[in-house]
Amino acid sequence: MASPARTLWKRFSSTITTRSGPSKVHHHAPLPDSSFPKGYLVGGVHCGIKKNASILDLGIILSEKPASAAACFTRNAFKAAPVVVSQEVLERGGGRARAIVVNSGCANAVTGKQGLEDAWAMVRATDALLDPPPQEGASETLVMSTGVIGQNLPISKIVSGIEAHSDKAKLGTGFEAWEKVARAFMTTDTFPKLRSMVFTIKGKEYRMAGIDKGAGMIHPDMGPPTSTGQLHATLLGCIVTDAAVSSESLQSALTYAVDRSFNSISVDGDMSTNDTIIVLANGAAASSEEIDESTDPVAYEAFKQELTSFAIDLAKLVVRDGEGATKFVTVTVEGAHTYADARKIASRISTSALVKTALYGEDANWGRILAATGSVPLSALLDPNRVSVSFVPADGSAPLPVLVNGEPEKVDEVRAKEILSAEDFEMRVQLGLGSASAQYYTCDLSYEYVRINGDYRS
């Protein structure tokens, strides 16, 4: 017999037939074919992990040339099989790789020895698509999986799906093909997350494309493969470019970019066991002089900044599509003693259930922001009399101060409602202690979030 709570829950669930808040599909739109990096052949198919045959669940990216490769993996102690395997491929290959294979629908996490064998089977099948194939005993494919955990992959379906790509007609180089890959990444995502751009360094033109996925279990903390931590199935992303970048410089630029992008977002404060971001740089652009930090720091800095702002754009898409989210909120903490202090407070505000339900209720409840701010142990003691809080609209109109130097302002509630009813706005906290600042990107906590996650396995 169902419990009273369960009965009530079922009743509410039945009243919610669609995701709450505005549709987000306008965040996905066609991109010019010419903005995608040269030298990559990509595709996505339905291989049968998911029941519905119109939903893609397997994606492949192949570089025509050997490429530098770098990655950041979550620091979760439970490392899904694809993470273990990708780390090993990267290490053995000395930071070189030519392919990425990804499946959705099953995370291949907590699957023991079988899980490792399955991840290696995906690698080998993708390696076999490369021309020329990798040297005997070597692998050049990085693998990612996302979906339900504790279940084994339907590996023969997946391998068949990979092998089908030996038919080159299944691969392409433009928007249409890339969009298939992006769709193959999706789980609870409501739109595919794909971006591309053309950028210039020292007068030379390069291209970059990026895909990511994620909507729940989003509070990544990823580091380079050598970090002590390890990894459940959720934030996955890849960025590929036709610039030539040395492996070491690619890793160091990625680590910098990930801290300021994917590691600065939160949907629900839960860190996954599969979080992975992979970057390939194949040098297929006409101008393919290798970018390296030690030989040309200026070009490296320019590349690092391009990668970082591109990664921030991709990371923001995940928050915008956060499970049940109706708001996209930037949390800015300024005037901290150190960057680490600013980051800790921004992270704490971004994960506070009370702050996030107030955002859903469109309530300028600065008291909750303050309580969250004060709960973080810092390197310098907070002085309540120096702390100010304001809400900043995204349309460029005047910010609304709600607390100034520790004193509550008389708040114009009509104006507050105006700002908070928008999809986008910023909460800015000024600590008045120093000059360091940090930003986090977060969303609200809605009925819909509870529905999605109270019923995930059903």
Next chain:
Amino acid sequence: MASPARTLWKRFSSTITTRSGPSKVHHHAPLPDSSFPKGYLVGGVHCGIKKNASILDLGIILSEKPASAAACFTRNAFKAAPVVVSQEVLERGGGRARAIVVNSGCANAVTGKQGLEDAWAMVRATDALLDPPPQEGASETLVMSTGVIGQNLPISKIVSGIEAHSDKAKLGTGFEAWEKVARAFMTTDTFPKLRSMVFTIKGKEYRMAGIDKGAGMIHPDMGPPTSTGQLHATLLGCIVTDAAVSSESLQSALTYAVDRSFNSISVDGDMSTNDTIIVLANGAAASSEEIDESTDPVAYEAFKQELTSFAIDLAKLVVRDGEGATKFVTVTVEGAHTYADARKIASRISTSALVKTALYGEDANWGRILAATGSVPLSALLDPNRVSVSFVPADGSAPLPVLVNGEPEKVDEVRAKEILSAEDFEMRVQLGLGSASAQYYTCDLSYEYVRINGDYRS
């Protein structure tokens, strides 16, 4: 014009007219008058902070004799005025006090200089009820406030309410009087939280009474007054006994008890600016030999254990009444390398939005428990192959293992549903690394939590 999200939110809100889940009023019942400690006169009234005249909003506890006093205050950097003032009274008085005054409806937090003046006004008005009154310039009253923050107290109403207690007919010593005090503590609480007991140390009989309140913004981290941290309005409690205990021993027993009780509960993971637990020991029992750690460690240990188990009972009531909660869940982490490691994991599982929505959905989603476990940095590396997870029913029937030494079990879903549809159960995580263990008490995350907190100020 309301945003689409707001409109939707309003629609859902209107469908929810009562708190979800079973009623919790059965957790409050009459207690024998003889179980309340001797030498205390107590009462509660409606003084006018809250609009509804049938709701009590002011409570007073007076000891007829000088008492030892001790307290733990939240480590939040924003310290509400009553916290600042109570710390000062305790410090100046050398760990002695005779009265506690509490109001609900307004937290007197982030209220600047006026807030401090108002808190002192409450202290002075209560001091004036003591017979004999405190010495010139001294204060013997500890003050607590809970409710909305950023608003000033209606201080003249409060002072009149306190003064009304000079009429001794408003004060009592038994259940009826104590229940009024407990009601005066309530904000979003759905039942008054009051417990009493008779206990024996070395053949001598003592009594203890305790009250607490709290339902949201519950994730306390409180330390003794000397700790570097400080305090928003939510977990308040007081425990009084007629045992005689030295001030130093009372503080050290309380600090131990609070770590294992109030500091081991979580409703929403948000730490408040007002969290306060106060203890008084007035020695009014027939047998009033002073208990002190250095002169009689055996008696002290016995007292500390009594205080700790009493504090755990009070703390559990807060979780049981957690905003929107339909479940009371004990999180046990065993086999850790250190107590600190076990505590960190238990705290992380207890605050995970994904774990808590799965609890609401009555879904034995061990993957989320594992992901939360793995996201905590520890003193010893986790070995996934040694980790086991089980659900333990509260009725004494057999536990249900879901993960054994890193391998997922074939779970009997009917049995899982049986256990998870109960109001009470335990999630047990065995790490297999050492012998340290810790427990946390948490609740589920429901639609009702979102409703209560999306609409708090409205």
